[in-house]
Amino acid sequence: MNTLLRNTNHRTWLLLVIATAATYWLREDAQLGAIAGFVTLAIAYAKGRLVVLDYMELRHAPRLWRSLLEGWLVAVTAIILLVYRYGLPEFGGGNVAG
Amino acid sequence: MNAITAVPDQAAPIAxxxxGDRDVxxxxxAxxxxxxxxxxxxxxxxxxELAVFNDSQRxxxxxxxxxxxxxxxxSSWAVVQALAAARSRRPQLISTYLGVAIALGVAFMLVKVFEYTAKFEAGLSMLTNTFYMFYFCLTMIHLMHVVAGTVILTVMWNKARAGGYDSGPLQGLETGASYWHMVDLLWIFLFALLYLLR
Incomplete structure (x- = not known):
């Protein structure tokens, strides 16, 4: 297990699998409501960042390229989060929630 | 030839x-x-259209x-392993890991075909409503990227089997790997948006 966790590639894979399982479980739990949505998006961002930094090897890339991809992650997640929040029925968005 | 095999920057990613290629x-x-x-x-x-999207997502x-x-x-993990094998000059492992990545790429396509078939049999199409228009368009565009990525991986697998990565620079392998990871990155967001976010 220690050998598994010492290898960045194996560790990243394991984290991505755990994060995927967590979002699946979140959706199963109907009690969480909109919180599940915020956490789902936060987990998608964290998973995306792991792929960008570890799989794509941008952790040690020139700052410009790392910033471009990390900037995309932050911008896309932030816009989705904002629209999601203001689209919630309690904020007067959309029709009746399903 | 010796000068090429002695390229020092292939041992590990360097600060x-x-x-890969800057163009990729x-x-x-883009x-x-x-x-x-x-x-x-x-x-x-x-x-x-919250109600339409939530009902359709169910x-x-x-x-x-x-x-x-x-x-x-x-599959992304297998590609990183293939690259690590190439950098540490273990040529036989490069094609093995690329083969695993290709098999997983094909498995993704098969799951998608199974999913689309079930939807079409249930009478659902991209004309059903706005949610399904997004679902079919976005996942089909992404699927085209998976197909293209699997073709790229297959080309690299063939080259690996022919000893093309046994020595010399690995820029081609890194370029293909970067594209494949982008396909993975895009799916992470598609999965969250289409399947999970309610």
Whole structure:
């Protein structure tokens, strides 16, 4: 297990699998409501960042390229989060929630 | 030849080094911008038709979505392993790991075909409603990227089997790997938006 966790590639894979399982479980739990949505998006961002930094090897890339991809992650997640929040029925968005 | 095999920067990723061809990164940025616009269009439309989107999302097979996420995550892992094998000059492992990545790419396609077939048999299409228009368009565009990526991986697998990565620079392998990871990255967001976010 220690050998598994010492290898960045194996560790990243394991984290991505755990994060995927967590979002699946979140959706199963109907009690969480909109919180599940915020956490789902936060987990998608964290998973995306792991792929960008570890799989794509941008952790040690020139700052410009790392910033471009990390900037995309932050911008896309932030816009989705904002629209999601203001689209919630309690904020007067959309029709009746399903 | 000796001069080529002695290239020192293949042992490990080096600080301040962009893996692969710079042009593929320009292409990746363009793709991310395009998909980013799709994601925002989806979430904006969803906000104005919440009930339609939530009801339609219930008809999706979330297990298929999770399986495909795990498939792409694992396929990316196999590609990183192939690159690590090439950098540490273990040529026989390069094609083995690339073979695993290709098999997983094909598995992703098969799960998608199974999912589409079930939807079409249930009478659902991209004309059903706005949610399904986004679902079919976005996942089909992404699927085309998976097909293209699997072809690229197959070309690299053939080259690896012919000893093409046994010595010399690995820029081609890194370039293909970067493209494949982008396909993985895009799916992570598609999965969250289409299958999970309610």
């Amino acid at each position: 301040q080094r962009l893996p 990164w320009i292409f990746i940025c 793709e991310l911008l395009m998909f980013g616009a799709f994601f925002i269009a989806y979430i904006v439309n969803r906000a104005s 008809t999706l097979d979330r297990t298929c979505g999770v399986i495909n996420t795990l498939i792409l995550i694992s």
